[in-house]
Amino acid sequence: MQSFDLEAQGLRALNSVLHDQAANTNQTVWEINNPKGSHAIAVGLDAPIEVNVKGSTGYYCGGMNKQATIHVHGSAGPGTGENMMSGKIVIEGDASQYLGATAHGGLIVVKGNASSRCGISMKGVNIVVQGNIGHMSAFMGQSGNLVVCGDAGDALGDSCYEARFFVRGSVKSLGADCEKKEMRAEHLEFLKEIIAESGVDAKPEEFTRYGSARTLYNFDVDNAGAY
Amino acid sequence: MCGIVGLFLKDKSLEPQLGEMLTDMLVTMTDRGPDSAGIAIYGGETEGKVKLTLQSDTPESGFAKLDNALRKAIKGKVDMSVIDTHARLEIQADQMAEAQAFLKANHPDLRMMSHGESLEIYKEVGLPKNVAERFDVRKMSGSHGIGHTRMATESAVTTMGAHPFNTGLDQCLVHNGSLSNHNSLRRSLRRLGVHIETENDTEVGAAYLTWKMQEGATLGEALESSLDDLDGFFTFVVGTKDGFGVVRDPIACKPAVMAETDQFVAFGSEYRALVNLPGIDNARVWEPEPATVYFWSHTSAPTAQEKAA
Numbered sequence: 001m002q003s004f005d006l007e008a009q010g011l012r013a014l015n016s017v018l019h020d021q022a023a024n025t026n027q028t029v030w031e032i033n034n035p036k037g038s039h040a041i042a043v044g045l046d047a048p049i050e051v052n053v054k055g056s057t058g059y060y061c062g063g064m065n066k067q068a069t070i071h072v073h074g075s076a077g078p079g080t081g082e083n084m085m086s087g088k089i090v091i092e093g094d095a096s097q098y099l100g101a102t103a104h105g106g107l108i109v110v111k112g113n114a115s116s117r118c119g120i121s122m123k124g125v126n127i128v129v130q131g132n133i134g135h136m137s138a139f140m141g142q143s144g145n146l147v148v149c150g151d152a153g154d155a156l157g158d159s160c161y162e163a164r165f166f167v168r169g170s171v172k173s174l175g176a177d178c179e180k181k182e183m184r185a186e187h188l189e190f191l192k193e194i195i196a197e198s199g200v201d202a203k204p205e206e207f208t209r210y211g212s213a214r215t216l217y218n219f220d221v222d223n224a225g226a227y
Numbered sequence: 228m229c230g231i232v233g234l235f236l237k238d239k240s241l242e243p244q245l246g247e248m249l250t251d252m253l254v255t256m257t258d259r260g261p262d263s264a265g266i267a268i269y270g271g272e273t274e275g276k277v278k279l280t281l282q283s284d285t286p287e288s289g290f291a292k293l294d295n296a297l298r299k300a301i302k303g304k305v306d307m308s309v310i311d312t313h314a315r316l317e318i319q320a321d322q323m324a325e326a327q328a329f330l331k332a333n334h335p336d337l338r339m340m341s342h343g344e345s346l347e348i349y350k351e352v353g354l355p356k357n358v359a360e361r362f363d364v365r366k367m368s369g370s371h372g373i374g375h376t377r378m379a380t381e382s383a384v385t386t387m388g389a390h391p392f393n394t395g396l397d398q399c400l401v402h403n404g405s406l407s408n409h410n411s412l413r414r415s416l417r418r419l420g421v422h423i424e425t426e427n428d429t430e431v432g433a434a435y436l437t438w439k440m441q442e443g444a445t446l447g448e449a450l451e452s453s454l455d456d457l458d459g460f461f462t463f464v465v466g467t468k469d470g471f472g473v474v475r476d477p478i479a480c481k482p483a484v485m486a487e488t489d490q491f492v493a494f495g496s497e498y499r500a501l502v503n504l505p506g507i508d509n510a511r512v513w514e515p516e517p518a519t520v521y522f523w524s525h526t527s528a529p530t531a532q533e534k535a536a
Contacts, residue, residue, distance in 0.1 A: 037499035056498050056512075075512060077498060078482060096482070096514060115514050116479055135479075135517065 002027045006041070007034035014041070018068075021047040037077065042070050045087070062089045065106065081108045084125055097134065100127050103144070109198040116153065119146045122163050128198040138163055139175065147194060149202045157210055161217055166191060166207040177216035181209045228378045229390075229403040230256025231483075233464050233494035234504075235371040235471050235523050241490060241505075245270075246367030250359045252493075252500045253374035257355050259496055260378030263389035264358040265350025267399040267466050270369035272344040277323045277396075279316045280340040280347050281330070282386055289337055290314045300329045311361040312386075313340065313349050320344070338387060343397035345369075345468050350389040370525060373466045373494075375401040381409065381428040388425060392433035395440055397468035402429040403481045403496055404460035412456070432457060436465075447532065450474045450520045454534050464494055470524035479517035486510040492523045 004014055014032065021027060030051045035041055039058040042051050045068035053061070056074030063082040072080075075093030084103040094112035101117070103125035110127075116134035119127050122141045132150035139155070141163030151169035158175020165178075166187070174180075183205075191204035232252035236242055249266065283289030286309060293314065294307035305326075306317040318326050323342065330337055341348035349362040355376045359365065375390035382388050391399040406412075409428035416434050417423060423434045435456065439449035446467060453463070454477065462481040465472045473494060475483055486493045486501050488510045495501045498512070515521055519533045 036502040037497060056502075058497055058499055075498065094513070096484075097479075116517070 001029045001031055003031045003033065005033050006038060007036060011038060011040060015043060018042055018045050018047075018049070018051065021045075021049050023047055023067075025049065035074070039077070042068070045070070056093065065089065075112065076110075081106075081125070084108070094131070095129075100125050103127075105144075107194075107198065109200070111200075113150065119144070119163070122146065126194060128194060128200055130200045132169070135172070136175070138165055141165075145190070145194065147191065147198075147200075147207070149200055157212070159216060160212045162212060165210040167210065168202055168206045168208075171208075171210070174210065177213045178210055179213040181211050183207070183209050228259040228496075230259030230376040230496045230500070231401050231403050231462065231464050231494065232256060232374045232496070232500050233372070233466075233471055233473075235492040236490070237492070238490035239370075242370060243368045245369045245372055246364045248504065249372045249374050250355075250364050251503060252495060253355045253359065253376060255500045255502075256374075256376050256496055260376045261354050262379055262384045263350065263352045263377045263386070264355040264375065265348060265377075265389045265391050265401075266359070266362070266364050266372060266374045267341070267346060267348045267391040267401075268364070268367050268369045268372040269345045269397075269466065269468065270347060270367055273317070275320050276317050277320045277342060277344055278347055279318070279323075279326065279330075279342050280349065281314045281316065282312050282338045282340050282350075283314070283336065284312070284386075285336075286312050286314070289334070293334070293337075296333070297326060297329060300333075301325045310349070310363065312351060313362065315347060339393070341393040341399065343393075343468065346393070346397045346399060346466065348391050348393055348399060350375075350391065351386055352384055352389065371466065371471055373399065373401055373464055373471065380405050382426045385425070387430075388427045390429060391466070392430055394433045394437045394465070397466075398436075398440075398446065399466045400429070400433045400436060401464050402432060403462045404476070406432055406457055406461065407459035408457065409459075428459070432461070432463070446472065447520055447522060447530075451532070451534050454518055462496075467524070469526045470522060472520060472522040473515050474520045475515055475517050477518040483515050484512065485515055486512045492529075 032053045035055040037058040041061045043063040046066040048067045050069045053072045058077040060079045062070040065084045065087045067087045069088045072091045076091045076095045078096040081089045081100045086106045089108045091110045095110045095114040097115040098117040102121045104123045108127045110129045113131035114129045114133045118133040118137040120139045122144045124144045126145045128147045135153035138157045142161040146165045148167045152171045154173045155175035157178030188204040294305045298305045301322045303322045390401040406428040409431040413431045436449045462475045
């Protein structure tokens with residue numbers, strides 16, 4: 001295992017050494033000490049390595065991630081996993097606002113709660129939250145899945161496209177053009193797999209599915225006069 | 228952006244270190260806004276006395292023999308100490324109005340930064356590190372305090388545009404965000420006779436709270452109605468004689484992290500500001516909810532009041 005003291009060695013040195021890891025690197029496991037809420041930890045990684053951050057992180061941890069598994073042993077600041085392409089981010093504590101914004105792929109797991117705008121404009125990422133999520137989550141979500149074992153705040157899925165939302169608890173309010181949908185066998189199957197993969201405590205049949213009512217983003221000939 | 232820090236001590240043994248802790252927190256937030264910085268510190272009180280902090284661009288001449296002149300004018304005891312561009316005046320509480328009238332009439336170039344039994348505000352243009360050094364903030368002790376580092380977006384970088392703003396006796400306000408209806412609100416408040424000095428948005432927010440409280444609202448009620456009347460982005464932290472409060476606008480874009488232990492309640496724009504506080508690894512850390520007014524007080528239990536939509 002490779003160990004890195006962020007406070008002593010600095011952020012540029014950290015990200016530079018992580019960027020240097022190739023697909024066939026032997027240095028597959030990294031431990032980062034003293035993160036102390038620093039910004040941009042382990043951003044832009046592109047190798048199948050495991051990075052364990054021993055503490056809480058600031059803005060944009062794991063942003064643009066490809067392939068890597070990033071495990072935050074603390075809470076994560078705003079914009080964690082922003083524009084992630086693949087790989088995995090696990091947050092032991094809570095996640096701040098706009099977790100996984102615009103992320104295209106991979107999996108983000110939050111063991112605590114996620115704040116407002118979780119999964120905003122998500123484009124294919126899967127996000128699993130053991131606790132609750134804040135208001136305006138998955139705003140303009142395009143694809144991917146947001147799985148919430150607790151409650152969702154105001155305006156879930158406002159102006160969403162084809163992202164899917166599964167909530168076990170209550171939804172404070174649904175956003176514009178977001179509606180409750182039926183749970184079919186394929187959804188239960190998906191939940192079974194993602195619950196197992198993310199290691200959260202929940203059963204597929206406890207969830208309710210929400211998604212786009214498809215009245216906002218489709219052209220409707222009855223509205224032709226308005227253009 | 229702007230950076231806010233706040234520290235409310237439950238453990239009295241930490242009080243001598245308040246200035247030191249608050250300075251470290253504020254310096255950590257420098258890159259959220261490096262153009263001006265300020266601190267409001269609640270550093271204890273003397274029975275029957277109030278403190279005024281004044282600022283002068285030309286402190287040598289501005290504060291020269293000011294204590295003598297004031298003593299003569301109000302025929303009372305005046306203790307003055309000058310710290311860099313600020314002077315701290317301690318006077319009899321029942322002579323405060325008289326002293327303020329005298330200063331306004333005879334020394335219009337002096338700006339009043341704060342008035343209160345316990346509150347003192349020091350703020351200037353410059354980096355948090357330099358501002359804290361100029362006012363020797365590290366040596367200050369107290370029960371609670373608020374710091375702010377500014378990245379100006381709505382008005383000029385001046386001392387008067389720096390935070391905290393004094394909103395009433397022993398009350399102050401700091402702001403991260405930008406108010407979008409400050410021009411119309413400034414016009415309305417001025418028509419009601421409220422004095423607003425600059426084109427700064429936060430000063431309007433502060434004047435709004437002052438006006439609401441003069442109309443009979445409590446600070447909590449004034450903060451709740453600010454959620455209706457102020458448009459824009461804000462995370463506000465307010466200081467009172469015995470505690471502090473936090474409120475975020477309903478959108479809550481502007482970051483806020485809180486931490487609580489048996490020894491303190493702390494506020495930071497980012498978790499980074501809190502990492503060196505004692506026992507932080509075992510603290511309860513959370514983000515304050517949007518449109519919810521929180522209060523911590525030395526004299527009563529903490530409260531969190533969600534504003535009905």
